[in-house]
Every structure is written in structure tokens, then in C-alpha cells.
Amino acid sequence: MATTSQVFETQKLSRDALLSAYRTMYLSRRIDDKEIQLKRQNRAFFQINGVGHEAVNVACAMHLKPGYDWFFPYYRDRAFCLALGMTPLDMFLGSVGDESDPCSGGRQMPSHWSSKPLHIVSQSSPTGTQILHAVGAAEASWYYAQIQEAAELAPSFHADEVAYVSLGDGATSEGEFWESLNWASNRKLPVFYVVEDNAYAISVPVEMARDPRVVVFSEDVADSSHEAAAKAVAYVRKRQGPALLHAHVIRPYSHSLSDDERLYKSEEVRQAEAKRDPVARLARTLVSEGLATEKELKELQAAVDLEIRGAADKALAGEPPKPEKISLYLYSPIVDPSSELFDHPAKSHGEPKTMVDLIHACLKVEMARDPRVVVFSEDVADSSHESELHKVKG
Ligand SMILES: Cc1ncc(C[n+]2csc(CCOP(=O)(O)OP(=O)(O)O)c2C)c(N)n1
Numbered sequence: 001m002a003t004t005s006q007v008f009e010t011q012k013l014s015r016d017a018l019l020s021a022y023r024t025m026y027l028s029r030r031i032d033d034k035e036i037q038l039k040r041q042n043r044a045f046f047q048i049n050g051v052g053h054e055a056v057n058v059a060c061a062m063h064l065k066p067g068y069d070w071f072f073p074y075y076r077d078r079a080f081c082l083a084l085g086m087t088p089l090d091m092f093l094g095s096v097g098d099e100s101d102p103c104s105g106g107r108q109m110p111s112h113w114s115s116k117p118l119h120i121v122s123q124s125s126p127t128g129t130q131i132l133h134a135v136g137a138a139e140a141s142w143y144y145a146q147i148q149e150a151a152e153l154a155p156s157f158h159a160d161e162v163a164y165v166s167l168g169d170g171a172t173s174e175g176e177f178w179e180s181l182n183w184a185s186n187r188k189l190p191v192f193y194v195v196e197d198n199a200y201a202i203s204v205p206v207e208m209a210r211d212p213r214v215v216v217f218s219e220d221v222a223d224s225s226h227e228a229a230a231k232a233v234a235y236v237r238k239r240q241g242p243a244l245l246h247a248h249v250i251r252p253y254s255h256s257l258s259d260d261e262r263l264y265k266s267e268e269v270r271q272a273e274a275k276r277d278p279v280a281r282l283a284r285t286l287v288s289e290g291l292a293t294e295k296e297l298k299e300l301q302a303a304v305d306l307e308i309r310g311a312a313d314k315a316l317a318g319e320p321p322k323p324e325k326i327s328l329y330l331y332s333p334i335v336d337p338s339s340e341l342f343d344h345p346a347k348s349h350g351e352p353k354t355m356v357d358l359i360h361a362c363l364k365v366e367m368a369r370d371p372r373v374v375v376f377s378e379d380v381a382d383s384s385h386e387s388e389l390h391k392v393k394g
């Protein structure tokens with residue numbers, strides 16, 4: 001049996017790496033299928049799938065380091081999160097809103113994955129917000145690289161860490177995306193952008209609304225996304241600036257279970273997409289290149305299906321969060337800001353001051369206390385040499 005493939009030769013992927021990639025992609029696909037079944041049975045509360053996006057997800061994860069780099073994925077990144085180390089059980093606990101869901105104790109929407117040890121940061125549901133979060137993390141990294149005393153307060157900082165952020169083609173029409181590109185490019189921040197372009201934002205086709213042509217590395221995922229991701233991550237890791245991978249993917253299932261794509265996608269388009277299915281394509285390549293037999297793939301699939309059934313059953317046997325815990329984590333499990341502890345009448349002393357003076361005094365104290373505190377806004381750079389300087393500078 002061959003140990004590398006002709007198709008993947010330039011990408012230097014071993015047979016083991018390809019089979020492991022296939023396993024993660026198939027696992028992701030089958031978790032989606034299982035979750036769709038649970039949603040139809042009213043045992044899961046929402047379903048949005050990563051189908052068609054699996055190849056670029058796995059290709060990117062191969063070049064990133066869980067618990068070292070920082071991750072701001074979006075809801076299509078199921079295979080990406082699995083490749084980083086999340087488990088099917090972690091995901092099913094979120095689907096059913098279980099109390100022991102490791103992402104949020106059953107509070108977040110399904111597919112809003114997070115993990116403190118892996119460095120996957122929780123996302124909010126308005127699309128595109130994660131892009132600014134990622135740039136913020138990269139900016140912090142840029143700052144720590146220069147301010148030693150601040151870096152000492154950030155034990156997880158690494159001088160070559162990367163912030164990964166993914167988004168759909170639809171989100172590229174948002175202000176957040178363009179603001180983030182501006183700042184990341186201006187500062188040469190270590191951001192690895194992945195635009196997963198499935199050509200639709202729910203029912204709106206890409207040509208009607210967007211033209212995302214800011215492309216540094218652009219590939220069709222089924223063939224060479226691994227190579228493109230390798231180049232992009234290496235560029236970012238060397239602190240040369242942000243890089244953007246424009247991945248042409250498919251979305252062969254509907255947007256979510258609240259949507260029926262047959263209402264706006266023609267049969268012809270759906271059939272053309274099915275031919276590009278990355279899971280089926282990789283399986284065909286593995287067999288045609290002599291890297292795996294049909295029998296081996298069937299065995300792998302049966303093992304994955306068994307693992308998924310076990311994980312789903314375990315999640316279904318769990319408990320939803322108790323109603324009396326509804327306010328837990330809303331602010332803090334130990335501090336009640338409306339308690340008597342904070343019920344003090346204001347005590348004035350000294351001369352009355354203006355709001356601007358008080359902001360100034362507060363910033364001065366905080367910045368002296370903690371070297372990680374920085375000030376930024378649209379006009380901060382200007383104010384450092386203009387007459388407004390006294391408002392922000394101590
Ligand atoms: C700011 C904002 N606007 C609208 C929505 C509703 N919404 C959820 S997903 C989505 C489509 C996003 O399309 P795209 O960015 O291409 O990602 P895809 O789902 O195709 O992967 C929309 C409009 C939202 N969640 N947030």
C-alpha cells in the first residue's frame with residue numbers, strides 16, 4: 001500500500017495524516033446528521049451545520065496549536081473545533097443544553113463552541129463580531145511583545161502566537177470585517193482570516209450582495225487548502241502581518257433547520273455542489289490513490305458512527321440546568337452588584353471636577369496600576385499631538 005499520494009505529494013501529507021483528516025471530517029459530518037435527527041425529535045434546540053466546510057476546517061487546524069494560538073471560529077467550524085480537540089460528547093452536551101455542557105453550562109446556542117484549555121473563545125450570535133474579538137486578541141499579543149511588564153501578567157503569551165478567525169462570505173459585507181482589516185493591516189497584527197465562502201448568506205447568493213476579493217491565499221478546499229493554510233499561517237506566525245485565506249466551499253444542507261434551501265437553490269446548483277462534497281471526494285481520492293481500501297474506510301466509518309451514538313446517548317441522559325440557577329454567571333457567581341454591599345451614599349470631597357477631568361484621573365490611576373491597560377479609539381493617535389492631549393495623557 002502507498003504511504004503518500006500523488007495528488008497530495010506537494011503538500012507532504014502522509015497516509016496517516018490524510019486518514020486522520022478524513023476521520024475528523026467524517027466525524028463532523030455524522031455529528032451534524034445526528035444533531036439534525038435530535039432536532040427533528042425535539043431533543044436538541046437548534047441546529048446549524050458545518051457540512052461542506054469540513055476540508056478547509058481540518059486543513060487550517062493542522063497548522064495551528066490548540067492551547068497556544070487563539071481561536072475565534074464561527075458556527076460552521078465544527079470540524080475545526082473537533083480537530084483542535086473538542087469531543088463529540090462536548091458538542092452533544094451543547095446541542096441538548098445540558099448542565100455539564102463544557103462551553104457554557106447549556107446557556108449558549110448550540111454550535112457556539114468554546115474551550116478555555118484549547119483557547120477557543122466564546123462567540124456572540126451577531127455574525128462578524130468574532131472578527132473584532134480576534135483582532136483584539138492579536139493586538140494584545142502585539143502589545144505584550146513590546147511591553148515586558150504587561151507580558152509578565154499574561155503567562156499564556158507566546159511571541160509567535162496567532163489569532164485564527166473564520167467568517168462566512170456574508171459577514172464580509174459588514175463593517176466589523178473592514179474595520180478589522182484596516183487595523184490588523186495597519187499594525188501588522190498576527191491574524192489568520194479564513195473566509196469560508198459557500199456563496200450564500202442564508203438565501204442571498206454572493207453575487208447579489210458581496211464581492212469579497214481581498215485575497216491573499218485563495219484555494220478550492222477539496223484540492224489544496226492544506227498547502228494554502230500552511231503558507232498563510234507561516235506568514236502570520238513570522239509576524240509579517242495578517243493573512244486571509246479565501247476558501248471556496250459548499251453548503252449542501254440548508255442554512256439551518258429553520259431554512260429550506262430548495263426554495264431558492266435550483267436542482268442544478270444542488271447537484272453541482274454535491275459533486276464537490278469534500279468528505280466524499282477525500283474518500284474517493286484515498287481509495288484511488290491506494291492509500292486506503294473501501295473496506296478500511298467502511299470500518300473507520302462504522303467506528304465513528306458507534307462513537308457518535310455513544311456520545312449522543314450520554315448527552316441525552318444528562319440534566320438540563322436547574323431553574324434556580326438561572327441567574328448564575330449572568331454577572332458573577334460571587335458578587336451581587338445589586339446587594340446591600342454596594343448600597344453606600346455618595347461621599348464627596350475636594351473641589352467639584354468636570355467629567356473629562358475625572359476620566360483623566362481614573363485612567364491615570366488604572367494605567368499606573370496595571371500595565372495591560374491601554375487606551376484606543378478613533379482619535380487617540382491624533383490627540384497625542386493635538387490640543388486634546390490633556391484629556392487622555394497623564
Ligand atoms: C449581524 C447579524 N445579521 C444577521 C444575522 C442573521 N444571520 C445568521 S447567519 C446569517 C448568514 C451569514 O452568511 P455567511 O456569513 O455567508 O455565513 P454562512 O452561514 O453562509 O456560513 C445571517 C444573515 C446575524 N446572526 N447577525
Ligand SMILES: [Mg+2]
Pocket residue numbers: 168169170196197198199200201202
Ligand atoms: Mg455564506
